[in-house]
Amino acid sequence: MVEEEKKQRQHKEMEEEMMQQLRFKATELLIREEWKESIQVYSHFISLSLDSLSKINEKSEPDQFSKLQKSLCLALSNRAEAKSRLRDFYEALEDCDQALQIESTHFKTLLCKGKILLNLNQYSNASDCFKLALNDLQNNGNSEILNGYLDRCKKLEFQSRMGTFDLSDWVLNGFRGKSPELAEYIGSIQIKKSENRGRGLFSTKNIEAGTLLFVTKAVATDRGILPESVEDSKMVMWKDFVDKVFDAAAKCRKTHDLICKLSTGEDEEGLEVPDISLFRPETGEEKYLLPKEKPEMSRILNILDVNSLTEDAISAKVLGKNSDYYGVGLWILASFVNHSCYPNARRLHIGDHLMVHASRDIKAGEEITFAYFDVLTPLKKRREMSKTWGFHCNCKRCRFEEDMIDHKEGLREIEISLECGSDSSDGVVRLEEGMKKWMVKGKTEKGYLRASFWTIFSEVFGSEKSMRRWGRRIPPVEVVGESVADAVGCDERVLKMVVDGLRRNGGGVMEMEKAMKLGRYVYGKVMKKNAMKALLELSIHEQSYYN
Ligand SMILES: C[S@@+](CC[C@H](N)C(=O)[O-])C[C@H]1O[C@@H](n2cnc3c(N)ncnc32)[C@H](O)[C@@H]1O
Numbered sequence: 001m002v003e004e005e006k007k008q009r010q011h012k013e014m015e016e017e018m019m020q021q022l023r024f025k026a027t028e029l030l031i032r033e034e035w036k037e038s039i040q041v042y043s044h045f046i047s048l049s050l051d052s053l054s055k056i057n058e059k060s061e062p063d064q065f066s067k068l069q070k071s072l073c074l075a076l077s078n079r080a081e082a083k084s085r086l087r088d089f090y091e092a093l094e095d096c097d098q099a100l101q102i103e104s105t106h107f108k109t110l111l112c113k114g115k116i117l118l119n120l121n122q123y124s125n126a127s128d129c130f131k132l133a134l135n136d137l138q139n140n141g142n143s144e145i146l147n148g149y150l151d152r153c154k155k156l157e158f159q160s161r162m163g164t165f166d167l168s169d170w171v172l173n174g175f176r177g178k179s180p181e182l183a184e185y186i187g188s189i190q191i192k193k194s195e196n197r198g199r200g201l202f203s204t205k206n207i208e209a210g211t212l213l214f215v216t217k218a219v220a221t222d223r224g225i226l227p228e229s230v231e232d233s234k235m236v237m238w239k240d241f242v243d244k245v246f247d248a249a250a251k252c253r254k255t256h257d258l259i260c261k262l263s264t265g266e267d268e269e270g271l272e273v274p275d276i277s278l279f280r281p282e283t284g285e286e287k288y289l290l291p292k293e294k295p296e297m298s299r300i301l302n303i304l305d306v307n308s309l310t311e312d313a314i315s316a317k318v319l320g321k322n323s324d325y326y327g328v329g330l331w332i333l334a335s336f337v338n339h340s341c342y343p344n345a346r347r348l349h350i351g352d353h354l355m356v357h358a359s360r361d362i363k364a365g366e367e368i369t370f371a372y373f374d375v376l377t378p379l380k381k382r383r384e385m386s387k388t389w390g391f392h393c394n395c396k397r398c399r400f401e402e403d404m405i406d407h408k409e410g411l412r413e414i415e416i417s418l419e420c421g422s423d424s425s426d427g428v429v430r431l432e433e434g435m436k437k438w439m440v441k442g443k444t445e446k447g448y449l450r451a452s453f454w455t456i457f458s459e460v461f462g463s464e465k466s467m468r469r470w471g472r473r474i475p476p477v478e479v480v481g482e483s484v485a486d487a488v489g490c491d492e493r494v495l496k497m498v499v500d501g502l503r504r505n506g507g508g509v510m511e512m513e514k515a516m517k518l519g520r521y522v523y524g525k526v527m528k529k530n531a532m533k534a535l536l537e538l539s540i541h542e543q544s545y546y547n
Contacts (some may be wrong), residue, residue, distance in 0.1 A: 019048055023071065026078065035082040042079040046072065073102040077109040080116075089116050090252045090290065105136040114149060121184045121217065121281035123160060127153035152181065159183035160281055163212050167319070167350070168531035175320030179351035184281040185215040189368060191273055191336050196394065198268025200338045200367045207362040210520035213345060216279070216333045218352045219255060220244035223311065223327030234326065241328050242304060249295040256291035262335045264302035265390055279333045306390075307335035311349045315371035317492065317522065318349040329354075339389070340369035341382055342397040342448065342488045348524060357524030359489035369395075375488055376454035378415045379405060397448045397488070404449070408438045411449075418456060425466045427456045429473045447487025450480055454493070461497055477501030478514055490521035499536055 022045040029038035049072040058065045080095035096113040099106055114129030127150060134146045159165055160183035170180050188207060194200030207213070222241035226233055249256040261274050311318045311327035318325060331354045334347065345368050346359040362368065373385040379401040386393040405411050414431055417424040431453055440446055450457060460466040461477045474480070481498035484490075495518045502511040512533075519532045527535070 015048075015052070019045060019052075019071075022048070023075065026075070030078055030082055033085070035085045038082045039079055039086075042075050042082070045075050046079065049075065069102050073099045073106055073109070076102075077106060077112060080109065080112050084112060084116050084119075088251060089120055092116055105132060107133050107136050107142070110136070111142075111146075111149075114153075118149070118153060118156070121156075121160070123153045123157040123183065123281070127157065156181065156183040159215075160185050163187050163215075165212065165215065165355070165526045166528065168527045171319070171527055171531040171535055179320060182215055182217075182350060182353045182355075184217055184353075185212065186276060186280055186333070187211070187213045189213055190276050193273060194338055194367055196269075197338045197391070198263055198271055199273050199336055200369070201333075201336045202367050203362045203364060205364045207358045209358050209361050209517075210525040211358050212524055212526065213356045213358060213368060214333055215353055215355045216331045218329040218331050218354065219248050219259065221311075221327055221329035221352055223325065223329075226326045237326070237328060241308070241330075242301065245304060245330055246295055246297060246300055249300065250291065253289040253291045256295055258332050259295070259300070259303060259330075262303045262307050262332065264299060265306040266302075304330060309334065309347075309354075313372075314374045314491070315343070316347045316349055320350070338367065338369050339372040339386070339391075339393060340367075340395045340397075341371070341375045341393055342395060342451075343369045343371045343375065344489060345370045346489060346522065346524070348526070355524060355526065357526070359521045360486060371489075376451050376484075376491060376493065378418060378452045380415060380419070400445060400448055401452060404438065404440075408434070410434050411438075414453060418453065424456050425460050425463075425470060427453060428460050429470050431456075432474050443483050444487045447483040447485075451484045451488045454484065458493065458497055461501055476505075478511070481518065482514070485518055485521055490518045492522055495519060495522050495536070 022041055026038050026041035026045055029041060049068055053065070053068050053072065056065050056068065076095045076099035080092040080099065083089075083092035083095065093113060093116055096109050096116070099109040100113070103109075110129045110133035114126045114133065117123075117126035117129060130146050130149045130153065134143060134150070163185045165182060165185075167180060170177075188204045189201050190204055191199055192202045194202075201213075203213075220241060222237045222244065224233070224237060245259070249259050258278065261272065263271060308328055308330050309316070311329065312325060318327065327349070329352075334354055334356060337345070337356070344358060344360045344362050344366065345356050347370055348355040348357070356368075356370065358368075359370075372389055373382070375382065377385075379398060382393065382398065405415070410430060411434060414424070414427045414434075417427060431449060435446055435449065440449065457474075457480055460470055460474070461480075478498050478501060481490075481494050481501075484494050495515070498518055499515045502515055505511075515536055516529065516532055519536055523532065523535060
């Protein structure tokens with residue numbers, strides 16, 4: 001009997017020794033930031049601890065039980081930290097919850113959980129964690145850090161609720177340092193059926209130009225500065241990007257299910273119309289679930305073909321990056337926005353966030369659209385581009401121009417001379433005089449046509465020689481610019497030309513106000529006046545600024 005007891009004690013001691021060594025090893029790997037290896041060792045330790053705990057009677061061996069529980073809690077907490085570093089957020093949250101079941105106020109775990117929730121845009125849940133940690137006695141000396149996190153949660157929660165974003169400091173600092181931390185936000189929008197274009201995003205009230213419509217964080221992005229072999233590099237980036245999206249869908253049920261709601265380009269009319277509340281940052285399972293099934297690679301590829309956006313597209317603006325920068329990404333809510341050749345929204349890329357704002361005034365119930373390709377081009381070119389996207393754009397502007405080209409003499413000739421690349425600067429005069437002859441009276445319709453022949457307008461307005469020749473026979477730059485901006489939304493090129501023109505003409509306060517108005521169309525109301533002024537300066541000197 002004594003012999004048996006001795007054997008048992010020896011076995012137990014050996015087991016304890018082994019666990020101690022495992023714990024040391026795992027901690028060492030964690031300190032060395034070898035996350036994967038550390039997770040493996042912690043997992044071994046955790047399963048041994050659970051096994052030992054199941055064999056101990058809590059009542060007869062309370063000290064041993066409590067000691068084991070404590071080290072299990074710490075191991076779960078550390079494994080959560082390592083998993084979160086690998087962005088396995090949902091698995092990490094499961095570990096946090098298990099640790100908190102053992103010790104509901106465990107400081108390290110609450111801090112880790114709060115940081116993960118903040119990353120997942122669950123600001124108020126994150127805030128609850130930091131508050132609990134702040135109340136905990138173990139937080140000795142960490143109050144400052146916790147209060148810092150609480151302030152961030154408060155700021156992001158406010159942004160997310162009110163849609164008040166301010167990029168002024170970052171802009172005025174010349175985009176130095178990390179891009180500002182942004183919340184996700186959903187303004188006055190809803191998803192509805194769009195006539196002949198599957199589903200689309202619609203405004204639920206009248207919206208003023210510049211107002212933010214939504215801010216959303218990428219599921220995944222891939223970016224870089226493009227070297228010489230551009231196409232090869234784009235292919236490598238695309239593969240990397242596909243893997244990241246697949247990985248994100250495999251790790252989280254909510255992401256997987258939302259991605260699966262996106263169009264694969266087939267049978268769009270029959271697709272379900274999801275409720276906008278599904279996309280709110282705080283909507284989500286309390287339990288952090290893995291997808292029911294593995295994502296289907298062929299489906300993901302089709303979805304990415306139809307929905308991924310490039311950051312450097314002409315209809316977008318990436319703040320704080322130089323011009324040879326290329327980025328591709330998937331932003332779920334933005335994937336419900338259809339294209340129009342007279343779009344009323346624009347996108348701004350800040351870090352991983354996409355901010356979409358009204359680039360013209362939008363009426364309640366109107367569909368929100370942005371341009372998938374350059375819309376400052378003639379109808380024929382736009383037709384070619386929408387074909388490569390797999391659809392035929394039948395928007396009001398396209399229908400109007402089709403009718404004009406078919407019935408008004410002279411318009412097709414201007415288009416052809418522009419296509420031939422010959423000196424077509426007289427085209428602006430032919431167009432302006434043609435519009436009088438063709439009885440094009442509306443400001444919007446004039447804006448449509450001027451937008452289509454933007455290239456020749458910019459050539460004439462940009463050349464002193466052409467201005468001397470044609471200048472008196474065409475409207476001033478700000479009239480043309482404003483009509484284009486009001487009809488098809490402003491664009492950086494339009495803005496630059498108008499600001500240049502105003503400056504050349506010695507623009508005063510009124511002119512500056514006009515430029516500021518166009519600036520808000522391009523960048524949205526996300527910065528104060530002085531930052532916008534600095535940005536307008538940059539749009540003029542962009543080349544020298546980045547060199
Ligand atoms: C990013 S999705 C936009 C949302 C999509 N309508 C849906 O129901 O999920 C892009 C697809 O929408 C359709 N689409 C977008 N703009 C369109 C337009 N102007 N005319 C026709 N179809 C359009 C095309 O099928 C395109 O491949």
